[in-house]
Amino acid sequence: MKKLLPLLLTGLSLPAMAAPPEVNVSTTLASLLLVIMLILVLAWLLKRLRLPAIQGDSNMKIIKQLTVGQKERILLVQVGEEQLLLGVTQHNISLLNKLDQPLPEPVVTRPEFATQLGKILKHDAKTK
CATH class of the missing domain: 2.60.40 (Immunoglobulin-like)
Structure with missing residues (x-):
């Protein structure tokens, strides 16, 4: 018992665990936003590329x-x-x-709304 007491006392006198690092909320939010933006950009790129393996x-x-x-x-x-x-x-x-006789493939044209919107966006880009 006399030998256990010094061991218990030395165990109690060990330095406490290091304090957890401070969390910077702004850095955490910025990192989260960066990851979300990266996911959105990659999804947009995949949609725009239309890879042949996906199309068939x-x-x-x-x-x-x-x-x-x-x-x-x-x-x-x-x-x-x-x-x-x-x-x-x-x-x-x-x-x-x-x-028996294949029909000609239709010519793909942009719908009227898309054409008008494209003109408006180009005009806005030139005025800025």
């Missing part, structure tokens, strides 16, 4: 689609040199027709 096979693409119901569509699909007319429902995909 380039030999197969939807030329045109027509909505005929809430979840029903008719699709004109280009597969290689052939065009297929497909009926698509929530539970089924049916071949409606195989076109």
Whole structure:
């Protein structure tokens, strides 16, 4: 017992654990905002790049689609040199027709709203 008492006393006299470092709230918030901005920029870049692996096979693409119901569509699909007319429902995909003569692919034009908005934004950029 006499030998345990000095050990207990020396154990009690050990220096206390170091105080935790001070947390700087502004630095923490700035770091958090930087990480969030980085995530948003990377998401925007991935959306803009439209990588081929995400888009799918380039030999197969939807030329045109027509909505005929809430979840029903008719699709004109280009597969290689052939065009297929497909009926698509929530539970089924049916071949409606195989076109003998392929229809020309529509020319992609910007909608009127997008064109006008682009002009306004360019004009605003020039005036600044």
